Amino acid sequence: MELKDLKEKRALVTGGTKGIGKAIADELAEAGATVIVTARTKPEQTAHHFIAADLTNANEVAALAKEIANTFGGIDILINNVGGLTTPGGGHSTLTDVHWNQELDLNLISAIRLDRIVLPQMIKQKSGVIIHISSIAGKQALWNLNMAYAVSKAALNSYSKALATELADKGVRVLTVAPGATRTETMVKFLNGYAISAGITPEEGIKQLMAQTGGIPMGRMAEPEEVAQLVHFLVSPSAAYLTGTIYAIDGGSLPVVG
Ligand SMILES: NC(=O)c1ccc[n+]([C@@H]2O[C@H](COP(=O)([O-])OP(=O)(O)OC[C@H]3O[C@@H](n4cnc5c(N)ncnc54)[C@H](OP(=O)(O)O)[C@@H]3O)[C@@H](O)[C@H]2O)c1
Structure with missing residues (x-):
C-alpha cells in the first residue's frame, strides 16, 4: 500500500480505544489520516482525538456527530467497530427480550444510527467509506454460545449490503469485515x-x-493489527471499485464458500 495514502482524510473509529478498534485507529493514523476515536470510557492515553459517547444512546450519538461537525467539519471514513458478545450461551431458552434487544442495540442499531447521522455530509461531498465490523458468527451461528450475537451480526451484514447498493452511485462505499477469533x-x-x-x-x-x-x-x-491492515486497504484509494462486499479474515475458519 502507498505510504500515507490516507493523508487529509478524517476517520472516525468507534470503540477505537481497545482491541481491533485501537489497532484500526493506529493503522489509519499511520497512513496519514486524522483519527477520532469514541468509547464510553476515556483511555489513560491515546494518540488520537477522543470523544466519549455510548453508541447505544441516541442522544449521545447526536452529540458526538455535532462535536465532529463543529471541530472537523465532517468525516471521510467511518469504521463502525463497536460491538461484542454480551449475552449468555445456552440457546433460545436462556435468551430473554432484554438480551435480544441488548445485542441488537450494540451490534446493529448503533451502526445504523451513526451511519444515518453522518451520511448526509458524505453524500453532499460525494465521497466517503463506511466499514461495518461484523464477525464470522454472522455467517455461522453457534446456537449454544452466541445465538443473539450471531443473529445481530447477520442482520448487520444484510443491512451493510443494502446500504452499499443504495449509495453506490453517490460516491460512498460501504463494506463489511468479518473477523474470526482475534x-x-x-x-x-x-x-x-x-x-x-x-x-x-x-x-x-x-x-x-x-x-x-x-x-x-x-x-x-488473528492479531488485531492483521484486521486493521485489511481495513486500511478497504478504505484506501486502491479499493475504489469495492463496495457491498464482505471480507472474512479468519485463518480459514469458515467452512463455507462465500
Ligand atoms: N475479538 C474478536 O475475537 C472478534 C471476533 C469477531 C468479531 N469481533 C468484532 O470486532 C469488534 C471489536 O471487538 P474487540 O474484541 O476488539 O472489542 P473490545 O476489545 O472489547 O473493544 C470494544 C471497544 O468498544 C467500546 N465500546 C463498547 N461498548 C460501547 C458502547 N456501548 N458505546 C461506545 N463504545 C463502546 C469499548 O470501550 P468502552 O468499554 O470504554 O466503551 C472499546 O473501545 C466488535 O464489533 C466485535 O463484535 C471481534
Missing part, C-alpha cells in the same frame, strides 16, 4: 473465563470452542 484483551479474558469454568487451559479453550466450527485451519487467532 487476540484482543476482551477475547483473552473471555477464553480465560471459559477455560476456568471448564477446568482446561485457555489454549485448550479456544481449540474446544473453534472445534465446534471445524477449528482454525491456520492454528492461531
